[in-house]
Amino acid sequence: MTNRRELLKLLALGGGAVYASGLVGRAAAAGTPAATAYEDFYFVQLSDTHWGFSGAPNPDAANTLRRAVASVNALAQQPEFIVFTGDLTHTTDDPVERRRRMAEFRDIVSALKVKQVRFMPGEHDASLDRGAAYKEFFGETHYAFDHKGVHFIAIDNVSDPGARIGDEQLAWMKADLAQRPAGSPIVVLTHRPLFDLEPKWDWATRDGAQAIDILLQHPQVTVFYGHIHQEHHRMTGHIAHHSAKSLIFPLPAPGSQPTRTPLPWDPAQPNRGLGFREVEAEPDTAQYKIRELGVVDA
Known part of the structure; x- marks a missing residue:
């Protein structure tokens, strides 16, 4: 993907939002076989669409997801795959309405x-x-899947109402990763942060430290998550964690105010704080180049 790599370099020089995660040369240092040659690729992460939400602070909530789909479809080069990292729909106590929202989200x-x-x-x-x-x-x-030499593992830290991954899933995760060749690149997808970002705001996973302990046994791990409705970057040891923006409304910076009340909507900039990201994977060097993008206007 030489052309795409050059495009990202130009975006960086021109002030575009490009964030490089990882350490150059880490793959070789981690013991990846010298004969292994991974192919670069890129994917798109979207998160927290909350289909079914209505009212303040996004009076245009019925259109935001459709605009996001149009924005991704308008990319000059289409990604190899797309991942939605949770909160596809907005919560409801009505099981019939819950399924209706999921069906509508799926159709959009x-x-x-x-x-x-x-x-x-x-x-x-x-x-x-x-x-x-x-x-x-x-x-x-x-679940887990592989793409061009990178092992992806999706962790569920939301189905348990106590915000836990649970012993059974942690055992599955450990066993799955144990089958990977030493030093192979691993990407973790999850909804809540695995570390304690702001526990009083539910920005944590109660047994996330156990998951991180498992992941720390592997030298090349990067985590992409959602939930906090904003871009955020944090290291736990050698593991980089990157949160994504929302596609419904932005939330305040962690701990910046007493509660996590959504930021007010600006009618002059209706898409401010909303967006999705492109991630270019360079498995040979364990780098992930992140470019933040906004949704198109009406």
Whole structure:
């Protein structure tokens, strides 16, 4: 993907939002076989669409998801796959309404040009019924897959209403990662942060430290998550954690005010604070170049 790499370099020089995660040369240092040659690729992360939400602070909530789909479809180069990291729909106590929202969300995102789309639940999708409705529409809440030499593992830290991953899933995660060749690149997808970002705001996973302990045994790990409705970057040891913006409304910086009240809507800039990201993976050097993008205007 030489052309795309050059494009990102130009964006960086021109002031575009490009964030490089990882350490050059880490793959070799970690013991990746010298003969292994991974192919670069890129994917798109969207998060926290909250389909079914209405009212302040996004009076245009019925259109934001459709605009996001149009924005992704308008990319000059389409990604190899797309991942939604949770809160696909907005919570409701009514199980019939919950399923109606999931069906509508599914129908809207079916307009994406890229047909390799992976989903994960957020607590709005899964905590009230432990993921039962979500599974009917989107399948398992945790899973793993491989793409061009990178092992992706999706962790469910939302179906348990207590914000836990749980012993069974942690054991599955440990066993799955134990099968990976030493030093192979790993990307973790999850909804809540695995570390304690702001526990009083529910920005944490109660047994997330156990997951991080498992991940620290592997030298090349990067985590992409959602939930906090803003871009945020944090290191835990050698593991980089990157949160994504929301597609419904932005939330305040962690701990910056007493509560996590959504930031006010600006009619002059209706899409301010909303967006999605492109992630270019360079597995040979364990780098992930992140470019933040906004949704198109009406």
